[in-house]
Amino acid sequence: MYLNFFIILISLIIFTQSPIRFSNKNIIYKYNYNTLYTILIYIILIIKLLLLLEYPLFTIYLLIIPASLLYIIIDMIKTQPIKNSKSFNPPPKYLSKSYIIYLFIIALLVYKYINTQNKLNLILIIIYIMLGIQIFKFSSFKYDLPISWNSI
Numbered sequence: 001m002y003l004n005f006f007i008i009l010i011s012l013i014i015f016t017q018s019p020i021r022f023s024n025k026n027i028i029y030k031y032n033y034n035t036l037y038t039i040l041i042y043i044i045l046i047i048k049l050l051l052l053l054e055y056p057l058f059t060i061y062l063l064i065i066p067a068s069l070l071y072i073i074i075d076m077i078k079t080q081p082i083k084n085s086k087s088f089n090p091p092p093k094y095l096s097k098s099y100i101i102y103l104f105i106i107a108l109l110v111y112k113y114i115n116t117q118n119k120l121n122l123i124l125i126i127i128y129i130m131l132g133i134q135i136f137k138f139s140s141f142k143y144d145l146p147i148s149w150n151s152i
Contacts, residue, residue, distance in 0.1 A: 001055050003112060008048050008070070010105050015041045016077055017096040019152055020134055023143035024081035033143060034081040038074070044127060045070050047120050054116070082145060089146035097152050102132030 015021065015037065023033035049067055052058045082089065106128050113121040140149040 011044050019095045022082045025144040091149045099132050099136050
């Protein structure tokens with residue numbers, strides 16, 4: 001149970017530190033990377049909250065409180081995408097391209113999957129592998145971010 005809360009906390013840290021979530025580049029029609037990352041963090045947190053239902057202490061009604069708190073936290077963290085104006089625009093200090101945290105959370109999720117054999121953990125592993133690959137291949141040109149963001 002504590003591991004689930006720890007994974008939720010690490011997920012919020014990953015969402016906060018990801019430079020790709022500032023991208024205004026469209027993926028499909030009007031959906032950009034900023035929207036994609038917000039949707040993915042909601043999916044990840046919903047899955048983790050649903051996995052808490054495995055424990056007899058939690059009921060669907062008891063999950064409303066952490067779900068509401070997580071929604072408020074994500075709403076405070078969420079920012080508008082940055083437009084590349086070709087001028088010097090330094091990145092925020094809290095951004096990181098470190099993929100070590102991705103390896104750590106993938107290892108935790110693999111451990112959870114081996115112990116519980118729950119398929120939802122496998123979905124989370126796949127999502128975090130995809131996000132880790134995007135961070136590993138990060139370039140400000142690819143996501144239409146200011147050129148000064150390559151120095152993260």
